[in-house]
Every structure is written in C-alpha cells, then in structure tokens.
Amino acid sequence: MKKLFDEVNSLDKRCYEEFALSEDILMEHAASSMASYIQENYKDKKSILIVCGSGNNGADGIALARLLFKAYDISLYFYSKAKSQMSQLQLNRVNKLGVNITDSLYEADIIVDCIFGSGLNKPLKTDAIELIEKLNDLNSIKIACDIPSGINKKGQVLSIAFESDITITMGALKTSLFTDVAKEYVGDIKVANLGLQREVYETQTNKYLLEKEDMILPLRTKKHNSHKGTFGHLNVIAGCKKGAGVIAAKAAFGFGAGLVSVVCHEELDLPYHIMQTHFLSENCTAIAIGMGLGKYDKKEIEDILSKDVPMIIDADLFYEELILDVLHKDIILTPHPKEFCALLKLCNIADISIIELQDNRFYYASLFTNKYPNVTLVLKGANVIISKANQVFVNSFGSSVLSKGGSGDVLSGLIASLLAQGYKSIDAAISASLAHTLAAKAYKKNDYSLIPSDLVEEVKKL
Numbered sequence: 001m002k003k004l005f006d007e008v009n010s011l012d013k014r015c016y017e018e019f020a021l022s023e024d025i026l027m028e029h030a031a032s033s034m035a036s037y038i039q040e041n042y043k044d045k046k047s048i049l050i051v052c053g054s055g056n057n058g059a060d061g062i063a064l065a066r067l068l069f070k071a072y073d074i075s076l077y078f079y080s081k082a083k084s085q086m087s088q089l090q091l092n093r094v095n096k097l098g099v100n101i102t103d104s105l106y107e108a109d110i111i112v113d114c115i116f117g118s119g120l121n122k123p124l125k126t127d128a129i130e131l132i133e134k135l136n137d138l139n140s141i142k143i144a145c146d147i148p149s150g151i152n153k154k155g156q157v158l159s160i161a162f163e164s165d166i167t168i169t170m171g172a173l174k175t176s177l178f179t180d181v182a183k184e185y186v187g188d189i190k191v192a193n194l195g196l197q198r199e200v201y202e203t204q205t206n207k208y209l210l211e212k213e214d215m216i217l218p219l220r221t222k223k224h225n226s227h228k229g230t231f232g233h234l235n236v237i238a239g240c241k242k243g244a245g246v247i248a249a250k251a252a253f254g255f256g257a258g259l260v261s262v263v264c265h266e267e268l269d270l271p272y273h274i275m276q277t278h279f280l281s282e283n284c285t286a287i288a289i290g291m292g293l294g295k296y297d298k299k300e301i302e303d304i305l306s307k308d309v310p311m312i313i314d315a316d317l318f319y320e321e322l323i324l325d326v327l328h329k330d331i332i333l334t335p336h337p338k339e340f341c342a343l344l345k346l347c348n349i350a351d352i353s354i355i356e357l358q359d360n361r362f363y364y365a366s367l368f369t370n371k372y373p374n375v376t377l378v379l380k381g382a383n384v385i386i387s388k389a390n391q392v393f394v395n396s397f398g399s400s401v402l403s404k405g406g407s408g409d410v411l412s413g414l415i416a417s418l419l420a421q422g423y424k425s426i427d428a429a430i431s432a433s434l435a436h437t438l439a440a441k442a443y444k445k446n447d448y449s450l451i452p453s454d455l456v457e458e459v460k461k462l
C-alpha cells in the first residue's frame with residue numbers, strides 16, 4: 001500500500017527546515033519530473049500548451065516550459081499574471097530564453113494544466129470556468145500539474161475541473177485525488193519526487209492507498225491435513241428478497257469458504273453445493289446478514305446479532321435501530337452512501353444528504369469509526385473507503401462496471417467467506433474489496449453486461 005496525505009505543505013516545510021532544501025530545488029524537481037514523463041511517453045508529439053495561474057502551480061508550469069524549450073514547440077498561456085515570488089523568478093528565466101507566450105488557446109498535442117494547485121482557496125470565477133471548459137473541449141492529451149484545476153483540498157469540485165488523462169502530483173499522494181468526485185477528473189496518477197526519495201519525503205500517516213499486492217487470497221497449500229470444516233462454515237441469512245442472500249452465498253463458496261448455508265424459512269432452489277437450513281448452524285464460523293432482509297422477525301434477528309461470531313452486516317439493517325446494539329463489536333458494515341447516511345442519523349452522528357456525504361466521505365467515515373473503533377466500515381463508492389478505528393484504506397480499482405444490482409451482494413459474500421475462513425475483520429474487508437474490484441476489471445467482454453455470476457467467475461481466476 002502507498003501512503004496518502006490530507007496535505008503536503010507540512011512535508012514541503014520539513015524539506016526546507018530539516019533537510020535545507022530550497023523552494024527552487026523542490027520546484028525544479030517537480031518540473032523535471034513532468035518533463036521526463038512527457039519526454040519518455042510522448043516522443044512523437046510536437047506541440048505543448050502550458051496554461052498557468054498566478055501561484056506556484058503556475059510556476060511549476062513555467063519551469064516546465066524552460067526544461068522542454070526546443071525539445072517541443074512550447075507555448076505558455078497565462079490565466080492570470082505571475083504573482084508569487086517563484087512564478088516571477090521562473091518567468092524571468094523563460095523570458096531570457098525567449099519562450100513563446102500566447103494569448104490564444106489552441107489544440108496542442110499536449111496541454112498541461114498549471115492554473116490552480118493546492119492553493120485553490122475560493123470558488124472559480126466565470127472566466128476560470130470558461131477557460132477550463134474550453135480546455136476540456138480540446139482534443140489534446142491532458143496532463144494536470146499536482147491536481148486538476150478546480151478540485152480543492154478536500155477533493156471537492158464546486159463548479160468544474162480540468163479533465164486530465166494524467167495527473168502528476170508533487171511529493172506524495174493526496175486524499176483529495178481519491179474522492180469519488182475526483183475520480184472523474186484525475187486520470188492516471190503519478191507521483192513526482194521533489195529532490196528526495198519518496199520514503200524520505202513522506203512522514204507518518206493513517207491513510208493508505210491499496211495496491212493489488214495488498215490482496216491476500218485464501219491459501220490452502222499449507223493445510224494438507226484438512227477437511228471442509230477447516231475452511232469455515234458461513235451462514236448467510238436470506239430475507240424477503242432471497243436472491244441477495246443466494247448471490248452472497250455463491251460468491252462466498254467461490255472464494256474458499258468450506259461450507260456455506262443459507263438460512264431461510266422458505267424452501268430455496270439452491271445449487272447442490274450450497275446448503276439450506278432453517279436456523280443458524282451450530283458450527284457456523286461467520287454470519288452474513290442484512291442483504292435482501294426486508295420484513296423480518298425482530299426477535300430472530302436480535303438473536304442472530306447477539307451471537308459471538310464474526311459478522312458482516314449489509315443493506316436493510318442500516319435503517320434499523322437494532323444495529324445500535326452491535327456497534328461495540330468487531331463486525332464489518334458495508335453500506336452504500338444512502339445507507340451510510342441513514343446509519344449516521346441512527347447513531348446521532350450527523351443528519352446529512354447523500355451529496356453532503358459524497359463531498360466529505362473521508363470525514364464522515366472517520367467520524368463514524370472513531371466513535372465505533374471496533375467496527376470495520378466498508379463505505380462503497382467509486383473509490384471504496386475501508387476504515388477501522390483511526391486507520392483509513394482506499395481501494396481505487398472500482399469502476400462503473402460494478403454499478404449493478406447484485407454487485408454489493410457479491411462483495412458481502414466475499415467478505416463473509418474470508419471471515420468464515422478466519423481472516424481478521426480488517427484483512428477480510430481489504431482483501432475481499434480488492435478481489436471484488438479487480439475481478440470486475442478483469443471482465444473484458446464490455447462495460448455493461450457483467451452479472452453477479454460473471455463477477456464470481458472472475459474472482460475464481462484471481
């Protein structure tokens with residue numbers, strides 16, 4: 001996993017104070033990282049338009065113009081006059097070289113957005129909105145310097161943002177690049193070192209971006225003397241919408257659980273390898289409950305929730321006060337944004353709209369897991385947030401292929417499967433979430449046709 005930071009100003013400051021680096025050195029590295037990236041990846045391209053604002057994001061762009069002068073046909077466009085000390089210094093340097101400064105926007109092969117970086121501190125004015133609109137309409141390769149202009153420090157987009165193909169971000173990864181909203185704009189994200197190796201530049205954090213290597217698949221090779229019970233017995237509680245429980249059960253079986261039973265009072269048409277029971281199994285090692293629950297017998301659900309067995313809770317239960325009785329326990333919750341809003345309200349943490357939540361996902365996720373430090377929260381979204389106590393993990397592999405009924409039930413099944421096999425809650429949530437998104441990525445037919453069974457088939461091939 002890679003470290004994520006809410007801000008890097010303090011890390012820049014540490015470079016000056018502890019390592020005697022100067023702003024000029026940091027900026028030179030920022031600009032030369034962008035220059036190297038462009039020269040390595042776009043040898044055949046000829047023209048580059050660099051669009052600059054008045055601060056140091058703009059200064060990065062002016063320095064880039066100097067570094068690539070003569071290697072490409074470079075033009076600088078200024079949204080506003082160079083104002084910061086560094087941008088004036090960089091401008092003085094390019095003026096001496098004779099770099100072209102233009103007042104027209106044109107479809108260069110590459111456009112580099114250096115209008116606003118971490119200093120965006122107010123809503124965009126009409127002229128900035130129009131500028132970004134025009135840039136977005138141009139059919140060029142689009143590179144954002146540090147962060148696409150229009151995304152603020154919290155990862156919010158108040159009006160518009162630059163739609164980049166690549167974001168080259170300075171020093172370290174920031175949480176603002178991993179909000180659901182930002183996902184529409186950031187493209188591929190690269191990190192530029194600022195005169196120090198990243199591990200030296202970075203300090204401690206409690207937020208991490210998950211990588212494929214963080215997925216720990218069920219491993220059976222070390223257990224030769226095993227039987228089906230060795231790999232757990234999952235009980236999935238099926239409610240009114242029985243399909244949800246059945247989908248979760250099938251996913252769980254495909255992800256390694258030794259035995260899977262669906263608990264349901266009505267007779268179900270299940271595949272032969274999935275069992276049905278009317279009540280919880282004596283030897284059950286994990287429980288999945290909530291998916292498709294609908295109307296239920298309160299006493300029965302209370303009984304199930306009171307069991308001292310690893311548990312994942314989903315869907316309908318986020319609207320029920322019953323859930324308040326188990327939030328002190330080591331359980332996993334997998335709400336989507338609407339469900340999480342309902343849960344926040346039930347817990348008296350906040351009464352907010354989905355829009356407010358989506359604009360502040362990290363904030364509300366942390367608020368919740370700080371209040372309930374034993375709970376592992378899996379907040380679904382374009383970038384899934386997984387949080388326990390004060391630690392936060394982001395899974396950015398999700399795609400719209402998963403925006404379908406049943407996808408969430410597969411996720412619940414995968415998590416429950418790992419719980420049944422003895423994974424700790426946080427490990428089960430992380431590995432199952434990664435498996436879920438990576439399986440969707442591996443489905444190559446098209447963007448629209450994935451159904452839950454396809455997803456499970458892809459999980460089996462991971």
Ligand SMILES: NC(=O)C1=CN([C@@H]2O[C@H](COP(=O)(O)OP(=O)(O)OC[C@H]3O[C@@H](n4cnc5c(N)ncnc54)[C@H](OP(=O)(O)O)[C@@H]3O)[C@@H](O)[C@H]2O)[C@@H](O)CC1
Pocket residue numbers: 012023026027030053054055056057058060083084115116117118119120121122123124125128145146147170194
């Ligand atoms: N620190 C370092 O060591 C390093 C920093 N680096 C780079 O510096 C960048 C941060 O630079 P920064 O702090 O100068 O801020 P930046 O994003 O350029 O914008 C500030 C300017 O924009 C203006 N402005 C803001 N909002 C506005 C709006 N809505 N509409 C209109 N104007 C608005 C604001 O105006 P003011 O607030 O003065 O009115 C100010 O003039 C960072 O992202 C990275 O690229 C790298 O080189 C690595 C080393």
Ligand SMILES: [K+]
Pocket residue numbers: 057113114115116117144145146147148149
């Ligand atoms: K930018």
